[in-house]
Amino acid sequence: MSELNPHHAVYVGSFDPLTLGHLDIIRRGAGLFDKLTVGIGLNPEKNPLLTPEERESMCRQVLAPLQNVEVKCFAGLTVNFVRECGAAVMLRGVRTLTDIELEFTMTLANRALDPAIETVFLMASEKYSHISSSLIKQIASLGRGNTAEQLKSFLPREIIAPLLAKYPDRQPQ
Ligand code: ADP
Numbered sequence: 001m002s003e004l005n006p007h008h009a010v011y012v013g014s015f016d017p018l019t020l021g022h023l024d025i026i027r028r029g030a031g032l033f034d035k036l037t038v039g040i041g042l043n044p045e046k047n048p049l050l051t052p053e054e055r056e057s058m059c060r061q062v063l064a065p066l067q068n069v070e071v072k073c074f075a076g077l078t079v080n081f082v083r084e085c086g087a088a089v090m091l092r093g094v095r096t097l098t099d100i101e102l103e104f105t106m107t108l109a110n111r112a113l114d115p116a117i118e119t120v121f122l123m124a125s126e127k128y129s130h131i132s133s134s135l136i137k138q139i140a141s142l143g144r145g146n147t148a149e150q151l152k153s154f155l156p157r158e159i160i161a162p163l164l165a166k167y168p169d170r171q172p173q
Contacts, residue, residue, distance in 0.1 A: 002086065003086075004083065004086060004087060004088035004116055004117070005034075005035070005086050005087055005088055006088040006089065006118075007033055007034035007035065008033060008034060008035040008036075008037070008085065008086060008087035008088065008089065009029055009032075009033040009035070009036050009037070009087055009089035009090070009091040009120065010036075010037045010038075010039050010081065010082045010085050010087045010089070010090055010091065011025060011026060011029055011036060011037070011038050011039065011090075011091040011092070011093075012038075012039040012040075012041055012074075012078050012081065012082075012090070013038075013039075013040070013041065014040070014041055014043070014046055014048060014055075014133065015038070015040050015055050015058075015059055015133070016046070016048040016049055016050050016055060016133050016137075017049075017050055017055065017058060017133060017136065017155065017159050017163055018055070018058055018059050018062060018155075018156065018159060019128075019131045019132070019133055019136060019154060019155060019156075020128050020131060020153070020154055020155060020156065021093065021095070021124060021125075021128035021129070021131040021132070022093070023062065023063075023156055024093075024124070024125050024127075024128050025091070025093040025122050025124070026038060026063065026066070026069060027066065028122055029091045029122065030066050030068050030069050033068075033089065033091075034068060035068050035069075035070070035087075036066075036068060036069045036070075036091070037069075037070050037071075037072055037085050037087060038059055038063065038069060038070070038071045038072070039072055039073075039074050039078070039081050039082075039085075040052065040055050040056055040059060040071065040072070040073045040074070041074060041075075041078070042073055042074065042075045043075075049137055049166055050163075050166070052073050054162070055073075056071060056073055058158070058159050058162065059071045061158050062156040062158055062159065072085070077113065078090065078110065079110050079113045079114040079117055080114075082114075082117050083114060083116075083117065087117075088116065088117060088118060089117070089118050089119075089120050090110065090117055090118070090119045090120070091119075091120050091121075091122065092107075092119060092120070092121050092122070093121070093122050093123075093124055094121050094122075094123055094124060095124040095129045095130075095132075096129070103119075103121065107119045131154050135154070136151065136154050136155060136163070139151060139154070140163050140164055140166070140167055140170075141167050141170060142170075143170070147164065147170075148160050148161070148164060151163070151164075
């Protein structure tokens with residue numbers, strides 16, 4: 001088996017869309033590890049709003065200034081993707097006690113699948129701990145008035161217009 005790099009971490013998620021909460025974890029992770037790979041999971045069962053290409057291009061655009069961050073799409077088991085990247089660390093973000101419970105189970109399963117991969121958790125920043133991709137999609141689809149302005153507290157600016165464009169039937173501002 002090839003050697004895994006303990007200074008390389010992989011942060012996976014659906015990023016449907018990438019939020020300021022994700023971005024905060026990515027920035028902090030990029031400061032802790034030599035290299036950070038952002039892995040966009042392609043799981044059609046999750047019924048994503050954005051296509052893999054849209055999610056990838058949004059992530060690339062927002063993350064371009066971060067020199068040691070790369071963006072990749074993947075399908076299949078996360079531990080297999082982490083190993084393919086050559087990374088020894090899986091990075092996760094936790095917001096709530098519910099997150100911790102779910103992450104704990106997932107970490108144990110991943111450890112059973114590949115004991116060489118260590119999971120590292122970063123606690124959400126207080127400022128972003130209420131943010132989730134599903135909440136953002138609700139605001140984008142149901143919001144009235146200045147939704148674009150309101151989304152500035154949740155989403156990287158570059159993503160606001162393309163996300164709202166996904167809801168052509170919403171009430172005009
Ligand atoms: P999924 O739910 O498909 O795993 P997400 O893209 O929602 O994917 O989340 C990816 C990772 O980011 C998970 O570890 C999740 O707990 C974490 N995360 C999501 N939102 C936030 C946030 N606001 N702050 C910190 N971590 C977050």
